[in-house]
Amino acid sequence: MQQLKPLTLRRNFSWTFTGNLVYAASQWGMLVLLAKLGSPEMVGQFTLGLAVTAPVVMFTNLQLRAIQATDAKRDYVFSDYLGLRLIGTGLALLIIAGITLKAGYRWETSLVILAIALAKAFESISDVFYGLIQQHERMDRIAIALMIKGPLSLLLLGIGVSLTGSVVGGAIGLAVAWGLVLFGWDLGNGRLILKNSSHGREGPDLLVADAEPANSENPLYPRWDGKILGKLVWLALPLGFVMMLISLNTNIPRYFIERYLGERELGIFAAMSYLMVVGQMVVSALAESASPRLAKYYAAGNSTAFRTLLLKLVGVGLMLGAGGVFVAVVAGKPILTLLYKPEYADRADLFLWLMVAAGIWYVSAFLGYGITAARYFRVQMPLFVLVTGSSAIACLWLIPIMGLRGAAIALIVTAIVQAVFSFAVIVYALYRLNRYQGTKSNID
Template identity: 35%
Template sequence: MILDGPAASTATPTSTATATGRPGTVAGRSGGLHRSRHAVAGQISWSLLGILVASLAQWVVIVVLARYGNPAMVGQYALGLAVAAPVLLVASLALRTVQVTDARSRFGFDDYLRLRVLGMVAATVVIAVIAAFVGSGGALVVVLVGVAKALDGVGDIYLGLFQRHGRMRSISLSMILNGVATVLAVTTLLLITGSVAWAVLGSVAGSALGAIGYCVITARPLRRGAGPVPDDDTRAPDGRRGAVGRLASLAALALPLGIASGLASFTINLPRYLVGHELGTAALGIFAAIGYVVLAANAIFAAVAQTMLPRMSNLYADGQVTALTRLVNRLVLATLGIGALVVGAAAMLGRPALDLVYGAEYARHASVLTLLTVVAALSGAVFVVGTALSALHRFGNQFTASVATLLLTVVAAYVLIPRYGLDGAAWTVVLTVAGDGTLKALMLRRALKGRPWT
């Protein structure tokens, strides 16, 4: 989704940015670094708490749908996520990444917020059009999932504002409120109505409360400029000061990374589309429920990566390429090592664990769980490498990697899923993540050596 740390001791004693993205001065004495370590440790603790609670809440929603509903309900919900995610990610333009790495505050917070709102509105319309082709049984669920995730997308810009001011506690509380409210609303509405559409409406309510309501209120002092980062700076890179000009400049800067994110999401969801088409909605529900291990791992990796992003950006901006390389290597090895232990546990305990949590119908596919834990382990390394590429502002590199990975996934999915069913879908995801990680690692290696990817 990786450990953060204080500014490297080799940094020069000039004005720079701390690991939180806030301007500051690098301390030359050990006391300053000691305080920095404690501050960063506290930020990581809050960040991890929020993402763990949010991930647990998302998993509980899947369990509730599986236990009190049926695999078809889980499948409809999973289809909604699979349809909505790529569209929303393209429309979001990965603005939070650009926002956090905007060390010179070339754009103001309102620029990021306006562009994100426009993107989320457009994405919701596109999702509604796509849902019309899903069929009456799942169309409403797809639209409601899209609305909930669009609200989360708007709230994500506020989380970027909190992150730039080092307010990881506010980020965590927003995620916790969103997750808890969603679980309570989804469970209550499902038990009362027995309808997956009504249950997903609870997710919309949770997002409205946690991602919008809480963030808007909490961000008011920061938006008034009561903080060290000048988020209201109206300068644009090309000198244009009009709102339209700033939004156009920001969109042009972020578009490659946004398209890359959308392609990556489409790629990872492609096996789900084919499972639903070839094997049916119930099979998609089983695959999605078991595959939550990947979604949970990705959520954790993404959260920690956001915490690491300013740290990596500062190392690169200060010319500390060797330190950045060592950091990336350590994180990749640590992630793969932990992942290997998890894969071993899944191989030994997967079947009884699935039977206990979801039921016997899911336990018959324990081999899928083992393969998807391999995906989760590889995803951690890919997130580390992708975060480093973003820190270097190599957004075009990630777009190239996404296109190549998509082609690999299309071939693997159409060969493996019709022949091997859910196991084939799991193997497709393994090949996808492995190919994506290999290509990005090669790109990062060239970038750190100062050579463009050609």
């Protein structure tokens, strides 16, 4: 059997960056397509569907991918993660359906929300396979999935909108695309990784042999051990709350914009804020590639290596932020005119504020990955309660009186709060690690 050796950090980053580049460009293309073929209202409706479904799915996902990817000691096997993810995905669909019925949305908006929920269910199951692949440092497999998923999503969403003249058709096309990627690519890669690891041996170049399910004929079989799943839920629940809060933090401005300013303004804000994804793509690629290594450094007590790698990541975040602000100042209006329509370019000042918020967010995101790699899960819950509360207060105060600019300033306030307190957690984690290593050295 072919051995799948872990890739180097540089190769993993290159693959992840390329995959995220294609996928992010395709996601941005969806908004451009809706803006060009339809109106800001259509963009706002699609954005509202994402805003309603995302916090629920983020919570029930329990951030299992990050826990799985940083599980350097192999405390749980893939079948445990898969079993819990299937339970969480089913629960998410039920909750979203209930919210949709209770909220009293128009029938078309309700259908958009439900179709996006189905797409996110497929994505959630794919995500647990990506955690397995990331754990074994084969980011090329995930990158290829993204390079298939992005263009296919754009194609089927465009076909759906063209055939139906509605966002509903586009959302259904999106669900079909994500389902095809799950069953046509991700399941096969998961099976390959699991079979390979079950025949592997420990060593620096080969995959570590995991204690996978006893049913070797079906390595994708989920394990339904109540005691083990209970322990995993207890471990992951804080991160589930954290991811829900992060999603709420992202979407709270959108809720307030839709409430006070309407779907048209929400569409303009969503289309413009998506340009932040250029930097987020680099952040995700670097952070996802570096997370397993950060976790290994921290687990081994190598605080110097952990701190050095994290500082390099934060430096990249600062440079990305500065670049985004420069582009917004020099060429904001022409870029918006080219990408969307003149009515978007009239809000070039909003673009600048959003780039400032993005730069601060890049730094805080890298710090957040460092916290997770150090396995500091529970502290993230009060941290993001504070962050989300700051977002809600800022939006409630600023959006009614300043409009979309107030929403952008609220993002800046929130990003600063997140960066400051995330840095404090990292400092504490390194202090604890150095103190432990010092105590251990004295005992030895």
